[in-house]
Amino acid sequence: GENVEQHPSTLSVQEGDSAVIKCTYSDSASNYFPWYKQELGKRPQLIIDIRSNVGEKKDQRIAVTLNKTAKHFSLHITETQPEDSAVYFCAARRYNNNDMRFGAGTRLTVKP
Amino acid sequence: SAVISQKPSRDICQRGTSLTIQCQVDSQVTMMFWYRQQPGQSLTLIATANQGSEATYESGFVIDKFPISRPNLTFSTLTVSNMSPEDSSIYLCSVGKGGSNTEAFFGQGTRLTVV
Numbered sequence: 428g429e430n431v432e433q434h435p436s437t438l439s440v441q442e443g444d445s446a447v448i449k450c451t452y453s454d455s456a457s458n459y460f461p462w463y464k465q466e467l468g469k470r471p472q473l474i475i476d477i478r479s480n481v482g483e484k485k486d487q488r489i490a491v492t493l494n495k496t497a498k499h500f501s502l503h504i505t506e507t508q509p510e511d512s513a514v515y516f517c518a519a520r521r522y523n524n525n526d527m528r529f530g531a532g533t534r535l536t537v538k539p
Numbered sequence: 540s541a542v543i544s545q546k547p548s549r550d551i552c553q554r555g556t557s558l559t560i561q562c563q564v565d566s567q568v569t570m571m572f573w574y575r576q577q578p579g580q581s582l583t584l585i586a587t588a589n590q591g592s593e594a595t596y597e598s599g600f601v602i603d604k605f606p607i608s609r610p611n612l613t614f615s616t617l618t619v620s621n622m623s624p625e626d627s628s629i630y631l632c633s634v635g636k637g638g639s640n641t642e643a644f645f646g647q648g649t650r651l652t653v654v
Contacts, residue, residue: 461642461643469647470631470645470646470647470648471582471631471645472645473642473643473644476642516581516582526572526584526587526597527572527584527633527643528584529581529582529583530581531580531581532580532581
């Protein structure tokens with residue numbers, strides 16, 4: 428089955444700096460890669476996703492890149508703000524398949 | 540999108556008892572899943588709740604411990620049976636509409652503490 432690895436486990440940046448979180452996956456048939464943000468005590472919320480027919484996707488300060496050959500994808504947050512502080516999870520899934528496999532999570536702290 | 544109501548939001552239970560968690564969606568969804576999130580950990584899939592048939596369990600999870608019902612396309616329950624302190628965790632319902640709509644939505648979670 429799919430195995431998703433995520434690094435780093437914790438990340439601390441200064442407000443205004445960029446943050447990058449990286450994930451690798453094992454199942455070459457996976458073709459949907461979402462990123463979730465989970466604030467303390469709240470449910471995971473989708474912030475951006477990418478499908479395997481696209482190499483990069485951007486939404487304001489957030490971007491995701493995908494390298495299908497190397498089987499890794501990354502989340503990039505620019506101009507970080509204190510409200511970006513949360514745990515971020517990457518995930519991978521086969522299109523139209525049932526289960527989503529999650530990375531271990533990255534606790535991002537943005538210091539004002 | 541999908542609006543998911545999950546209850547209870549939290550409970551404290553005695554070991555050896557069982558707790559049933561409910562997940563109600565505001566629209567019909569193809570897929571419903573149950574995840575466990577232990578403190579400070581990632582989300583682990585327990586099972587896929589199949590409408591009209593037995594749930595599909597992931598390795599390490601069994602029906603006797605986590606019986607699941609899904610009587611229709613908008614509702615599912617997860618029971619945590621014969622609880623022990625190791626079952627203390629957050630349990631999350633997740634839904635997907637299937638087809639080209641790949642986004643998964645999560646309920647707010649049930650924080651279970653077993654004493």
